[in-house]
Amino acid sequence: MSSSPSPSARVGRLAVVAVGLCWLAVLFDGLDMFIYGSVLPHMLAEKALGLTPDKAGDLGSYATFGMLVGALTAGTVADRIGRRKLMVACVALFSLASALCATAGSVAVFGLGRTLAGIGLGGLLPTAISMVSDYAPRGRGALTIGMLMTAHHAGGILSAYVALWVVEPLGWRAAFWFCVLPLLFVPVLVRFLPESLSFLVAKGRTDQARALAGRYEVELPAAPAEKQAAGDRWNALANLFRGGEWTQTLLYWLASFGGLLLVYGVATWLPTLMRSEGYNLGSALTFVVLFNLGGIVGMLVAGRASDRFGAPRISAIWFALTAAGVFLLSVHMPPALTFTVVFLTGVFLNSAQTMIYATVSIGSRPENRATAVGWTSGMGRFGAVFGPWLGGQLLAANNGDWGFTAFALAGLSSMVFIGIAALRGSKRTASTGSGQELVGAH
Template identity: 65%
Template sequence: MSPSPAPPARGTRLTALVVGLCWLVVLFDGLDMFVYGAVLPHMLEEHALGLDAAKAGDLGSYATFGMLLGALSAGAVTDWIGRKKTIVACTAVFSLASALCAVAGGPGVFGLGRFIAGLGLGGLLPTTITLVSEYAPRGRGALVVGTLMTAHQAGGILSGLVGLWTGGEGGWRVAFWICVAPLFIGVPLVVRFLPESMGFLLARGRTEEAAALAARHGVPLPVPEADRPAAGERWSALLALFRDGLWRTTLLFWLASFGGLLLVYGVSTWLPTMMRGSGYELGSSLGFVVVINLGGIVGMLVGGRFSDRYGAARVAALWFVLTAVGIYTLGVRMPLALTYAVVFLTGLFLFSAQAMLYAAVAGRSTADHRATAVGWVSGIGRFGAVFGPWLGGQLVASEAEGWGFTAFALTAVLSTLFLVLAGLRNAPAVPSGGPAERLSAAG
């Protein structure tokens, strides 16, 4: 058993710099991810690219399938080339892919663009979560991750506004051109100002670079963790999650993540269309995109604070229960003001439930394995992200929007069950074991 790791080097200004730059690129990540759902009602109205509801669901799944592959490979890539280079590469990839969507002349090219965008989107989120976790103040890891994830919901709000601004014929192409902006804004800022993970530099034996970074920002150099695996042993972190009887806990976390991302991407893609099918006007339906993401921002901050106090897995389980209640209630026609309130509360619980699951895993992983642990729990969840848009498309195509609310609510209940079975005890403040014990403690 390795000794307890020393905390990574942290300083208020350095933490703010890392979180701020990561927040910016995750904002663009959220915009690119949610913009398809925001412009989809317009695309279906004008039969853009020959789309119907079933084909639209398939196209929505292309991006999330790309995200699955991006998330699964993110851990190994970032542990190999570094957090900073991975963030730059992912941002550039989904920006350029949006340009391909903007010029697409048919569903094939458009779907290819969404798939390529998904590769970058899927790799970016776990990498930024890893980096901000390493620079988070002790005891504030979940809050810092929650703060970062507010950017994803802010991107969702921005996508809703873009959907409203680009409502004319062919306006969806303008929306995707807007999503190319990160290439000219986010990438240069990250290249110039974002510091590399000191833990990563020490893990790769680049001690002088880590020392220079610490000196430049006026923070202490973290003590290297003992018993680091060799550079070629990149699968050791994954294998450790299945040793000593921990396979059950690992699989339960993965199943909870599957359900969580099915909800996030299924609801995000089809909420405007399902609400319109329930009798709401298009303007109100797009307004729900803004409101549900506003709720998501509040939920990230509230969930992060509660998770640091009571345990991230406990909060995630409770949030999934409340998500189920909210989504099921949306299937009932209500006065518009009440519907907006329910949409806001649903967003508060929906998005932060999954974020707190990530926070639980990130907070209990060592520096050299953290990206792999977060990447895999995110990557396995991407199977749900692929299934969610497809499921919504099939239900809408069958004119069974009401059943969509029920199906998504049941998914939230199942994620709660998986977390309960994994165990919801509080984890120790400073885990003493390796990455496997840390993931178990995260329950």
């Protein structure tokens, strides 16, 4: 292990390059994720591809099902071939899939495009989180992950403006052609994105990792205590359940299920639900902007608070506040108050889920980190699949207000699960005397 550099050296050039490139990749991820919800009111209004609310909910679930597949496989694949290669492949996949959506002549082809895009989107996010965790300054892991996730919401804001400025004059297909542009970013990733240091160390490529760490003035991760047997792809997953870890793992999975049901249900249906409340398309898209601006603020605030008080505790409080905000959206309020509630809901909702990832990532061994984050995200994707479908069914039955109530209940359930996990984590920390550097480690 290399000698510890000074605090300023810990934020070296490699950290800036790696986090910056990951930030841009996640920006495109957010654009592709939110673009469907942003153009959906327009597609429903003109009955594009024969779309109805229940079919639209199904299409939203196709994308999140693809994200489930991508997230479940990303950790295992990244731990085997490297996070750099997987990130490049994911960006290329969801960009090309957007071209399929743009040229689709039927709901089936459009659904195939969204499913393929979802695989790329689901694989990218946990891989990027694992990548930046390698380069985060000591004691600032949750904050660094929060900064990365601001890109996801910046992409959501961009999607609203694409829908506002591109769809009206050129049609909904132009929005998906716009989402093909990240393909131009692939050569940049290939050229400049470094490989994960913990991946190199875990694979025994210590000399290469040491040279890279020395050149860019970052710490070299410790070698894993035990090397996984060659070809044992399930060993990393089994480690999540060994030594009494299974209870904590299941609690995080359940919390992630409710959190992602809430995140993707709201992301898919917020503009349409607000339009059903009497707002015009421009105002409905303003809610998307405010929601994602809140998400950016929330990531920065939650990251700093989690580094100080523990990610599980902050996540539980944030989920409780989210449930209150989502429920209030079903109540008719003056426009200014509605705008405020949407912004605050964005502050708490998005960062509550991300702090679950932060807890798992920071508390995992380097060689097992991508698998732990990927499976936590992946199991939560079952909720992400269910959320858009549920919103579509409620809207088709003219029960849009119940959509907000259902999403609020999902937030309360996540608060309970992550709260129990926080209490268990506190007891284990007290009994083992573990340091604060593992925020809420399980």
